[in-house]
């Protein structure tokens with residue numbers, strides 16, 4: 153199952169009104185689409201714009217409305233933290249503040265030196281205050297994930313981050329104006345942030361940074377807190393199925409693991425344009441020996457949409473076509489199913505995620521066929537899967553693989 157992030161698009165005038173997907177040369181994908189069924193799928197529901205996290209949860213068969221508790225949990229999962237019931241997760245930034253806690257730089261000069269980051273985190277990760285444990289793990293550049301683990305913690309703690317472009321403002325004390333369980337949790341967090349500040353203030357890493365003319369990272373700004381998002385394993389709904397996910401993007405690996413999938417990544421799977429497409433294909437191929445379903449994520453189509461690069465988006469689709477060619481040449485078509493879909497559309501001219509449904513095809517030896525002979529936004533609208541939701545698509549795949557349970561007797 154290949155998920156091409158943000159694949160769906162709208163007509164591009166330079167392409168004579170074709171979309172990047174319609175414009176791309178992709179003989180293998182078109183052949184699979186012609187021999188299988190297709191449709192424009194609503195990852196969540198018609199008219200809904202999805203973020204990548206929301207869209208993937210939908211494709212994996214979950215209703216995010218029931219489970220989603222904010223970005224904090226997603227970032228924690230991306231950072232490799234396995235969340236437990238009762239944890240509270242935050243998004244965080246390394247920041248530079250002065251003695252009066254006035255914010256000098258919200259991103260500590262976009263600190264990105266891995267050795268500095270690891271040394272700074274090593275003196276605070278795992279700290280315990282009054283029976284509450286603080287877990288802190290790095291994300292890309294100045295970003296980090298912070299999780300509080302303890303008894304009776306309150307989920308919605310006010311942001312300490314004064315916000316974007318608020319340099320010159322003082323860090324916000326989350327304790328002010330709250331009471332009860334919220335107050336106790338905010339006090340614990342505030343104590344931890346003070347301890348962190350104390351520990352980092354004269355830390356050798358920061359002294360060296362100052363000498364080099366770099367900003368010291370001497371505070372953590374927090375935002376977007378929420379109780380941990382804990383999902384029932386995918387196997388609760390589809391007993392016995394083994395699922396793997398191959399991706400370069402940490403968010404996708406994190407969400408996959410939250411769902412009970414095994415995540416696989418390697419250095420040259422970048423979540424960017426220059427990812428190792430055929431390396432992903434080869435790994436997926438190998439994993440099929442041990443897993444019933446292997447999900448492969450390609451991020452670059454979404455990046456092209458955000459940057460308004462329709463030519464590049466078409467060329468990424470052509471790279472994906474080579475992945476399918478590799479699979480078709482190396483698997484038994486009589487026992488292998490192929491799916492291609494997306495978590496949302498990211499039209500180039502819109503440069504953001506849109507609510508447009510996503511082109512999808514499903515090929516397999518015994519899959520019902522329809523009249524769709526070409527994989528594109530226009531043609532897919534005539535297919536059997538048209539207007540399916542992401543969860544219905546997954547249920548259909550599970551039915552073909554023999555893991556769907558029957559309703560009634």
Ligand SMILES: [Zn+2]
Nearest residue numbers: 157158204495
């Ligand atoms: Zn996305």
